[in-house]
Amino acid sequence: MTGHRNHLFSAGEGSWRAAMIDKRLHPDAQHRLLFTDTLYEDADAYRFLIEGAAHVLDRQLNWSIRAEDFPDYRVPEDTPIEEYRGNPEWRAFLADLRARAMDAMPELVWIVEGRDPWEVFRDRSFIGNSGVDPCSEALKRLALAKWRSANCHREGELFGPPDVFTVGIGEHEAHRFYGDHKGIGILRANAADGWIYEAPLIALNEALLRGEHVADDVLRLMLAPLSDFGLERARLYLLAYLHNNCGGFCCKAGQAHWANRFRVQPERYAYDAMMERKLIAYLGSDVAMLTDRRGGDKKPMSLDAFADRLLAEPGRQFEFAPGESGCGCMGVAA
Ligand code: SF4
Structure with missing residues (x-):
C-alpha cells in the first residue's frame, strides 16, 4: 500500500x-x-x-x-x-x-x-x-x-x-x-x-x-x-529549446543554448544580458554564467561578451546544434 x-x-x-x-x-x-x-x-x-x-x-x-x-x-x-x-x-x-x-x-x-x-x-x-x-x-x-x-x-x-x-x-x-x-x-x-x-x-x-x-x-x-x-x-520547444524552464533562461546552459536564444529570441537574450550586467556590477567581481575556454584557460564570459563574439563571427551562431546544451534542472529534491 x-x-x-x-x-x-x-x-x-x-x-x-x-x-x-x-x-x-x-x-x-x-x-x-x-x-x-x-x-x-x-x-x-x-x-x-x-x-x-x-x-x-x-x-x-x-x-x-x-x-x-x-x-x-x-x-x-x-x-x-x-x-x-x-x-x-x-x-x-x-x-x-x-x-x-x-x-x-x-x-x-x-x-x-x-x-x-x-x-x-x-x-x-x-x-x-x-x-x-x-x-x-x-x-x-x-x-x-x-x-x-x-x-x-x-x-x-x-x-x-x-x-x-x-x-x-x-x-x-x-x-x-x-x-x-x-x-x-x-x-x-x-x-x-x-x-x-x-x-x-x-x-x-x-x-x-x-x-x-x-x-x-x-x-x-x-x-x-x-x-x-x-x-x-x-512554444519554447518550437524555438528549438530543449526545455521549458525559466522562460528559456538558464544559468546552467552552455553556449549552444545561448547561441540559440540569441538567434531566436534576441529581446529575451538582451534582457538576460542586462540583468547579468547589473548583477556583475553589484557584486563587483569577475563572474558570469558562461565560461570562455578559448586559449586553454577557463574564465567567466558574460552574455554581453558572448553576444559580441556571435556578432563578430556570425557563422558561429549556427555552429551549434540547437539546444545542444540545454538545461538539466528539474524540480527534484535530491
Ligand atoms: S538551473 Fe533551473 S532554476 Fe536555475 S535558471 Fe536554470 S532552469 Fe531556472
Whole structure:
C-alpha cells in the first residue's frame, strides 16, 4: 500500500507524459501534481502547465489561459538590483492564476518560494553557472523538500503509507536518475532519506527492451504527438529549446543554448544580458554564467561578451546544434 503518487510536474512535456502514464498504470491511487514555480517561466509554459494538469486530472476548466494575456515579466533597466522583486504586475497576475488553478484543481500543488533566479543570485551574492545552480536549489529542490516534509510520508514511517514521487526523465537522461561517475542520482539520493522515486518513462523503455508487452494506450502516451491528446506544445520547444524552464533562461546552459536564444529570441537574450550586467556590477567581481575556454584557460564570459563574439563571427551562431546544451534542472529534491 502506498500513499499519494506525486508527480513532479515541470510544465515540460516529459513530466506530462510521465504523469499520464503513471495515472494510467495506477488508476485507483491518489495522484498529485507538484509544480515548483521560479516565477520566471514562459507565459506559454504556464498555459501548458494548466492545460496539461487539467488533462492529467481529467478536469474540464470553464476558463482558458493564453500567453498573450500575460503582462510583461520584465522591469525597467533603471530598476536598482538591490530593490528588484520582479515586475509587480507579472507577479500579481501569477498569484491570481495560481489561486484560480489550485481552486479548480486542488491536486495541483503549486509551490512558490517567492523569488526568481535573479533574486536568488543577488541574495546569495553568486551568479549561477553550469556547475552550481543556487536558483534551482532554492526555488525547486529546497522548496519541494520543505513541502514534502510537511505533506508526505517516507518509507518506514509509523503514521501513514509512503508516498511515491515520479519524475519525467527519459532514457536519454537515465544517468540523472540512476547516477553515474558524477553523482549518486535522484533514485539513490532520495532513497537514502526514505523517499521513493520512480521514473515512468525510463521504466517503460526498460520494459520494452526486456521484450515485455506494453499496452498500446500506454505506448501512445509515451510516443504520440501532444496534438493527439488535444494539447498544444509549449512554444519554447518550437524555438528549438530543449526545455521549458525559466522562460528559456538558464544559468546552467552552455553556449549552444545561448547561441540559440540569441538567434531566436534576441529581446529575451538582451534582457538576460542586462540583468547579468547589473548583477556583475553589484557584486563587483569577475563572474558570469558562461565560461570562455578559448586559449586553454577557463574564465567567466558574460552574455554581453558572448553576444559580441556571435556578432563578430556570425557563422558561429549556427555552429551549434540547437539546444545542444540545454538545461538539466528539474524540480527534484535530491
Ligand atoms: S532552469 Fe536554470 S535558471 Fe531556472 S532554476 Fe533551473 S538551473 Fe536555475
